[in-house]
Amino acid sequence: MSTTPTVVLSGVHSGPNPSPGLGLARSLRLAWPRLRLEALDYSPRSTGLSAPEFDRTHIRPGWHTADLGALCAGLVSIVESAGAVFLPGLDLEAALLTERAPGHPALLLPPAAAFDVVAKPGETAASLLGLAVPEHRFAEGIEDAADFAARHGWRIWVKGPRYQAVAVTNRAELTGALERVRDTWGAESLLQRHVAGTEESVVFAALDGELLGACAMRKTMVTSEGKTWAGAVDRLDQPTRARLVDLVRVTRWTGGGEVEFVRESDTGVPYLLEVNPRFPAWIHGATLAGVNLPARLVAAATGIPRHEREKAHSSGFVRVVEEIPAGPHATGALAPTHRAVAPEPAAVGKHPSGMPVLSRRLTPARPRPRPSAVDPVRTADIAAALVVDPYESPARVLFGGVLDRGLDRLTAVCRDVEDATGVPTRFAYSVKTNPDPRVLDAVLRRGALVEVISQAEARRCAEAGFPGDRVVLGGPAKWWRFDGGPVKFGAVFCDSVTDLERTVDLLTTGAVYADVVGLRLAPPTVASRFGIDVTCPRTYRRVADALRRAPLGRVGLQFHHAASQIGLRAWLREFTSAVTVAADLLTRVNSRARCVDLGGGWPPWLAREELGSQLTRASRVAVRELGSLDQVLFEPGKYLVEPAMAVFTTVLDVRDGPLGRAAVVDASIAELPDWASHPHPVLWRAPGARWRKLPAGDESVLGRLCMEHDRPRAGLTLPDGIAAGDHLLFLDAGAYDASMSYRFGV
Amino acid sequence: MTPPAQSAVPALPAKVPDQPPSALVEHPDCVACADTRSWLLAHDRAEATPAREWDTTTFGLGWLFRYFRWGPSRWPFAWCDVPGAAHLDCGVLACVAGMVLTARGLRVERVQLVERAAVEETALWRARWRAAGCPAGWILSDREVYHEVLLVHAEPEPVLFDPTELRQVGQGRDRPLWMRKWVW
Ligand SMILES: [Zn+2]
Numbered sequence: 001m002s003t004t005p006t007v008v009l010s011g012v013h014s015g016p017n018p019s020p021g022l023g024l025a026r027s028l029r030l031a032w033p034r035l036r037l038e039a040l041d042y043s044p045r046s047t048g049l050s051a052p053e054f055d056r057t058h059i060r061p062g063w064h065t066a067d068l069g070a071l072c073a074g075l076v077s078i079v080e081s082a083g084a085v086f087l088p089g090l091d092l093e094a095a096l097l098t099e100r101a102p103g104h105p106a107l108l109l110p111p112a113a114a115f116d117v118v119a120k121p122g123e124t125a126a127s128l129l130g131l132a133v134p135e136h137r138f139a140e141g142i143e144d145a146a147d148f149a150a151r152h153g154w155r156i157w158v159k160g161p162r163y164q165a166v167a168v169t170n171r172a173e174l175t176g177a178l179e180r181v182r183d184t185w186g187a188e189s190l191l192q193r194h195v196a197g198t199e200e201s202v203v204f205a206a207l208d209g210e211l212l213g214a215c216a217m218r219k220t221m222v223t224s225e226g227k228t229w230a231g232a233v234d235r236l237d238q239p240t241r242a243r244l245v246d247l248v249r250v251t252r253w254t255g256g257g258e259v260e261f262v263r264e265s266d267t268g269v270p271y272l273l274e275v276n277p278r279f280p281a282w283i284h285g286a287t288l289a290g291v292n293l294p295a296r297l298v299a300a301a302t303g304i305p306r307h308e309r310e311k312a313h314s315s316g317f318v319r320v321v322e323e324i325p326a327g328p329h330a331t332g333a334l335a336p337t338h339r340a341v342a343p344e345p346a347a348v349g350k351h352p353s354g355m356p357v358l359s360r361r362l363t364p365a366r367p368r369p370r371p372s373a374v375d376p377v378r379t380a381d382i383a384a385a386l387v388v389d390p391y392e393s394p395a396r397v398l399f400g401g402v403l404d405r406g407l408d409r410l411t412a413v414c415r416d417v418e419d420a421t422g423v424p425t426r427f428a429y430s431v432k433t434n435p436d437p438r439v440l441d442a443v444l445r446r447g448a449l450v451e452v453i454s455q456a457e458a459r460r461c462a463e464a465g466f467p468g469d470r471v472v473l474g475g476p477a478k479w480w481r482f483d484g485g486p487v488k489f490g491a492v493f494c495d496s497v498t499d500l501e502r503t504v505d506l507l508t509t510g511a512v513y514a515d516v517v518g519l520r521l522a523p524p525t526v527a528s529r530f531g532i533d534v535t536c537p538r539t540y541r542r543v544a545d546a547l548r549r550a551p552l553g554r555v556g557l558q559f560h561h562a563a564s565q566i567g568l569r570a571w572l573r574e575f576t577s578a579v580t581v582a583a584d585l586l587t588r589v590n591s592r593a594r595c596v597d598l599g600g601g602w603p604p605w606l607a608r609e610e611l612g613s614q615l616t617r618a619s620r621v622a623v624r625e626l627g628s629l630d631q632v633l634f635e636p637g638k639y640l641v642e643p644a645m646a647v648f649t650t651v652l653d654v655r656d657g658p659l660g661r662a663a664v665v666d667a668s669i670a671e672l673p674d675w676a677s678h679p680h681p682v683l684w685r686a687p688g689a690r691w692r693k694l695p696a697g698d699e700s701v702l703g704r705l706c707m708e709h710d711r712p713r714a715g716l717t718l719p720d721g722i723a724a725g726d727h728l729l730f731l732d733a734g735a736y737d738a739s740m741s742y743r744f745g746v
Numbered sequence: 747m748t749p750p751a752q753s754a755v756p757a758l759p760a761k762v763p764d765q766p767p768s769a770l771v772e773h774p775d776c777v778a779c780a781d782t783r784s785w786l787l788a789h790d791r792a793e794a795t796p797a798r799e800w801d802t803t804t805f806g807l808g809w810l811f812r813y814f815r816w817g818p819s820r821w822p823f824a825w826c827d828v829p830g831a832a833h834l835d836c837g838v839l840a841c842v843a844g845m846v847l848t849a850r851g852l853r854v855e856r857v858q859l860v861e862r863a864a865v866e867e868t869a870l871w872r873a874r875w876r877a878a879g880c881p882a883g884w885i886l887s888d889r890e891v892y893h894e895v896l897l898v899h900a901e902p903e904p905v906l907f908d909p910t911e912l913r914q915v916g917q918g919r920d921r922p923l924w925m926r927k928w929v930w
Contacts, residue, residue, distance in 0.1 A: 268797035524792070535792065537813055537829035540785040541778060548777075577792040584788035588781060 005304045006036040006082045008058075010075075011089020011278075012048030013041065013352045017227050020256075021089040023284035024294045025053040030287060031295035031308055038082065040075065045352040050327035059329055063358040072100040079106050085301055087255070087294065088278050091162045092358045094255075095277070108207075108301055110277050114251035118275035120159060120190050126272040128247045130239075131261055134271045135193040141696020142175055142679045142715035148191045149174055150603050153567020155194035160185040161363075163355060165226070167194065171677060175715065179698070184351075186360030195271045197264040201228075202236060203279065203286055204244055204259075205293040209252040211245050212296045215286050220316065228282045230318040233289035254301075256283070256293060266573075285317030371684055371692035371719050377401075382683075382691060382729070386648065393650040393727070394667035396738060398438060403644040407446050409608050410636055416612035421619045423629045428472045430600060430637030431457050434738045439641055440464040449490060451599075451635045455481050458489075469515060472597065472633065474558060476530065479503075485511035491633070493520045493558040493597065495530055497542050504550040516595045516631075518556030519543070521582055523574035526566055531558075535581045547589040555593045557582055557626070559618075560635065562601025568614050576621050583625035594630040596622045602639040604732070611639070638735040642678075645734030647671050651726045652704065654718070659711075661699045663718055665728055668703030670744040672712045674736040682713055683729040686721060691729065694718065701728060705745045759860040759923045761886045767856040767894050767928050768837025771824035778826035783845065785829070790846045802905045804912040805898065807843055814839075816910050818878035833878075836910040840894040843909035853899040857906060859915070860924040863891045890923060897927060 007028055012021030025037050025048075039054040042062055049057045058078055060071065075097070079086045086107045088094035094109045101107060117124045126133045135152065139145040149156050149168060158166045158177035164184065166177040181189045199222075204214035214236050221230035236244070247253070256279030263270045279294060286293060290312030299306050374382075385397040410427050417425040428449035431440070435457065443450060444465050452458045453475030461471055468488030476495045479502060492514045494500035500519065506512040522531030534540050559578055563571040579596070586592055598618050602611055619632045649667040656662075669675050682701060683691040697717025703710035712730065773779050789809060798806035817833025828834070828842065844854045863871075865888045875882035884892040895908045895915055906915040915922065 264797070266795045266797055268800065535789055537782065537785050541781050541829050544777075544781050580792035581785070581788040584784050584791075588784050 004034070004036045005032070005302060006038060006084035007298055008038045008040055008079050008082065008084045008086045009089060010040040010086070010093055011353055012039045012051070012054075013046040014048045014051070015352075016223055017225060018281040019046075019048070019089045019353060020279045020281045020283050022048040022051055022053065023281055024087055024089065024279060025051065026284045027287040027292050027294040028298060029053055031292055031299075031306055032304065035304075036082075036084075038078075038084065040078065041352065042354040043352045044329045047330075047352075050324055050330050052324065057327065057329060063354040063361060068096065068361065069100060072097055076101050076104065076107070085298060087297070090353050090355060091277055092355050092362065093353075095162075096358070096362070105301075108255045108297060110251065110253050110255050110257070114253050115277060117247075117251050118257075118277055120161065120274060121192065122272055122275050125247060125259075125275045128250065129243045129259060129261075129272065131270050131272040134195050134273075137191045139178060139189045139191050142178060143681055143696065145174055145178055145189070145191055146171060146679050147605060150564050150605075151567065152193040153570045154565055155196075155567070155570075157192045157194060159190040159192060161187040161190070161359065163359075167226075171679075178715075182698075184356045184359075186356075186363040195262045195264050196266070197262045197271075199226075199260065199262045199273070201231075201261075201280065202240065202244065202259040203256070203283060203293060204248065205256050205279075205297040206248040206253040207297065207300045208254055209249045211241075211248045212300055213291055213293050214241060214244055215289065215291045215293075216240070217282065217286065221318070228280070228285075228319075230316065231282060231285055232316040233286055233291070234315070255279075256297065282317070282319075288313045288317050289315055369695035369697060369717050371694055374683060374691045374693055379691065382646075385646075393648055394665070394671055395648045396671065396733065396741075397646050397648055398436070398734075399644050399646065400438075403439065403442055403641070406640045406644060407442060407448075410448070410640065411446060412608055413612045413615065413634075416608070417615045417619055417632060420612075420616040421623065421632070423619055423623065423632045425615070425619070425632040425634070428597070428633050428635050429640060430635050431461060432739060433637030433735050434641040434645070435460060436641075436738065437464060439644070440466075449633065453478065455479070455483070458487070468513075472635075473514075474520060474560070479506070482506075482511075487512055489514045491516035491518065491556050491595065491597065493518050493556065494532070495520050496532060497539070497546055500532075500543070500546055501550075504546075504552070508550070516554045516556040517552045518558060518593065518595070518597075519582070520558040520560060521578040523559075523561045523566075524577045524581075526561060526570070526574055528561060530560065533578075534585055535577060540581070540585055544585055544588055547586075547591060551589070551591065554595065554630070555586065555591050556595035556597060557593045557622075558597040558599065560597075560599030563614075564601045564603035564638070568610075572614065572617055572621075575618055579622055579625050586626070593622075593626045595633065596626070596629060596631075597633040597635065599635040600637060600639075602634075602636050604639050604642045606639065641738070642732050642735040645738055647680075647730040647733045647737070649728045649730065651722060651724050651728060653724055654722055659700055659714075661718055662702050663700075663722055663728070664702045664704065665712075666704050667712065667730070668705045668710050668745060669707075669712050670703075670705070670742050670746075672703075672730055672733055672737050673740045673742065674733075675712045677736075678732065679715065680713055680730040680732050680737075682716060683731065684719055684722060685727045685729070686723070687725060692719070759886060759890045761890075762924060763858060763860070763886075763892050763926075767858055768821070768823075768835075768841060770828075770838065770841045771822050773824055773826065776824070776826055778829075779824060782825045782828045786842060786846055787849050790849070802898075802900050802907070803914060803917070805843070805847060805900075805907060805909075807846070807909060808912060810839070810842065810909075811912070818875045818880035820878070820880050835884075836894045839909045840896055843907075844896055847896070847898060855897040855899075856928040857895045857897050858926045858928060859893040859895060859922040860886060860890055861893050861922050862920050863889060865889060893922075 009021040009024050011019030013019045014022050036055050038056040040058040042060050088109050095115050098112050121133050121136045137148045154169050160181045168174045199219050201217040205212045216234045216236050217231045219228050219231050258276040258280040260273040261270050290310050292310050381399040381401045385399050414425045428451040429443045430451045449470045450461045451472040469490045472491045473489045474493040494503050520531040522533040524535040559575045649665040651663050653664040682694045685691045694716045699718045700714040793809045814834045819835040819838050847854045868885050868888050872882050898905050898907045908915050
């Protein structure tokens with residue numbers, strides 16, 4: 001047994017996303033130059049094993065080979081035989097040790113209760129710390145995840161159970177992130193709304209429920225993964241310290257810990273990101289700022305006297321990259337098979353400590369999910385649409401019932417907004433989404449308006465029976481192939497200052513008559529190629545001059561940006577900014593808006609109440625800024641027709657391939673061209689059986705085309721009994737899947 | 747933790763400015779001057795957030811820098827010169843920020859400073875101003891520059907706010923060498 005005081009540190013890899021072991025060693029070395037430090041890790045590729053701070057290194061067997069119990073017992077025996085204390089640098093290893101060697105006095109790690117409190121998303125920890133938790137959901141699969149992402153404006157994080165957080169802004173990134181997290185960690189992802197603001201951290205040390213010290217850190221430089229590269233260290237304010245004392249006391253915390261949170265820019269609300277059950281990798285930065293928490297912890301746990309006084313070298317820290325001589329074990333970084341074949345450099349190990357392997361071993365296997373029953377309303381819709389059986393395949397089918405109920409819902413939304421605001425409210429169906437004559441006829445019979453973006457669409461609507469005053473004209477190419485008129489529109493919205501000038505000319509010459517003429521406002525802080533950004537000072541001046549030269553009669557303001565892309569919160573914020581500035585602009589030119597038109601991209605899953613309250617909020621903002629209004633319009637497209645059509649297909653082949661098990665069908669991305677923007681739910685029917693919904697998983701449906709990317713749906717579990725001749729029904733194919741479909745490979 | 751080291755008593759500057767703070771020209775009956783002021787106030791209203799109420803660091807004026815960068819302005823400078831400008835100097839920014847904050851109901855006073863600068867900085871700034879054809883009289887010496895900021899009577903206490911740096915005077919820099927609150 002060694003007589004020199006000894007500390008064993010695990011997790012010593014020092015890469016772009018380092019473990020804390022090396023930082024801990026540096027802090028302890030600063031406090032006790034002669035302390036014995038031993039490094040412990042699970043592969044020779046952990047680069048910190050070569051660091052001169054360590055007196056001895058232990059390379060343990062990888063997590064994939066060993067018996068977990070034996071591995072834990074081995075670690076405890078290393079610590080005990082050295083008469084050492086142990087500081088963990090790996091979350092999962094710490095959790096496992098807490099479970100296998102609970103309360104061991106030499107292992108400075110939190111008790112099991114503390115791990116429960118900090119498990120993501122950490123609601124209990126957040127409530128103890130007085131922090132909010134960002135909106136979150138555990139992902140069942142891509143349909144569920146895409147729904148969550150759309151609700152939060154495609155600014156979300158996909159997080160692994162303990163490690164890894166991937167920022168996601170679109171469908172392709174979401175699919176990739178879900179697959180990566182599942183393949184790496186073996187567990188389901190936690191989805192969390194992105195909170196825009198300043199990220200801060202609180203690091204602390206505690207022994208048996210007593211706080212030994214803490215300090216705050218604000219990241220001043222981060223890596224592309226968002227990891228700290230430089231930071232400013234500060235003392236903790238009194239209220240935060242008091243709450244931290246509570247957290248540490250009720251969990252009887254032992255060891256290091258880190259609370260990461262973000263203060264939202266718009267609201268100032270602090271949100272918890274996560275609590276780590278160990279010291280962070282930047283811990284030595286706190287030591288350099290005069291707070292040596294690892295030394296305080298080791299001193300309190302062992303009674304080793306401290307002679308040095310903690311000294312602030314600076315109030316901040318930066319990271320540098322440093323080359324050091326490789327230790328003897330580092331030759332093992334090149335696997336023997338590589339040496340035998342081609343000596344390619346090994347990639348920097350992302351996880352040389354083997355946490356993914358351990359995570360997969362600790363995650364219980366889940367049973368294979370089975371197809372689920374389809375609700376009776378949906379079943380009736382399908383029965384009414386698929387009257388002939390076997391049907392022509394592939395075929396797009398219209399669910400008349402879904403269309404009718406969608407129109408009912410839109411009518412009800414108009415009534416809700418009107419009741420809440422007192423402003424007459426109507427909707428204008430966006431024709432480009434799906435110009436099917438059956439859809440136009442249904443809209444016409446409800447007395448609603450249509451929104452068109454070309455003269456050809458306008459003529460199509462006239463042929464369908466829409467009078468000119470029920471047609472809203474917008475878009476950048478509205479006068480393309482204009483026949484000279486005269487023609488009448490309910491409203492015309494101009495997409496640029498030059499479009500405004502051209503439109504004013506046509507109105508002046510009498511070629512065009514419009515009840516309302518107005519501006520399409522661009523969203524101020526979201527990039528868009530459409531509309532007029534009145535918040536830009538030069539544009540503001542140009543529009544003011546144009547309106548002074550040619551005053552308009554009844555002025556309208558249109559705001560149109562896909563809420564399904566930026567989320568309802570951001571949509572309302574962008575609308576409010578744009579309309580606030582536009583209101584003052586109109587006042588400057590002695591004009592006033594009488595009508596607002598609220599577009600679009602309303603996501604189909606929005607309930608009547610949600611859409612109604614969003615439109616009500618926007619209308620109230622408009623009335624506040626513009627004064628009383630004659631009319632509020634809104635423009636549903638996808639919202640009405642996306643769920644109203646499906647693509648009926650027949651299974652041609654079921655195979656095992658490089659992408660896993662897959663069914664090949666007689667449809668393709670030519671019939672489902674919008675496959676990349678939203679995951680179509682898929683129903684399955686064996687001959688003579690009922691339709692059933694396919695659950696999430698990692699299998700695919702492939703299209704009939706000889707194209708690599710003709711995979712209209714991935715992320716499914718195919719039923720055990722699926723066979724050639726069965727039918728699949730791709731739901732939610734009534735919007736751009738219909739209007740943009742093309743003939744290919746037929 | 748000890749605060750970063752700083753000189754106890756700054757030495758007085760070589761030259762003490764005697765001119766009043768910068769003032770933007772307002773052309774009589776100029777539609778564009780009035781449009782500019784209308785745009786500034788409308789945009790500032792559009793950017794209002796709950797968090798802005800207690801932000802005495804930036805006062806929620808970050809949006810100005812979506813359109814402008816700090817740099818040389820050619821004086822005399824009018825309100826109607828603002829929309830077309832790519833760069834605004836500290837005098838223009840103090841005028842613009844002062845107008846906007848006053849419209850929010852805050853009492854704002856103009857403050858003139860002399861600040862310490864590094865030789866490398868003043869050399870670079872002198873070259874920038876020369877390249878833009880603007881006089882660089884604000885660079886008082888190789889190590890001293892004239893600067894304009896605002897005293898904002900915010901809650902709970904008045905704040906010396908630097909609209910060019912979007913922070914309080916003294917945050918991240920040495921204390922000014924000389925300071926004068928201007929009384930018109
Ligand atoms: Zn002017």
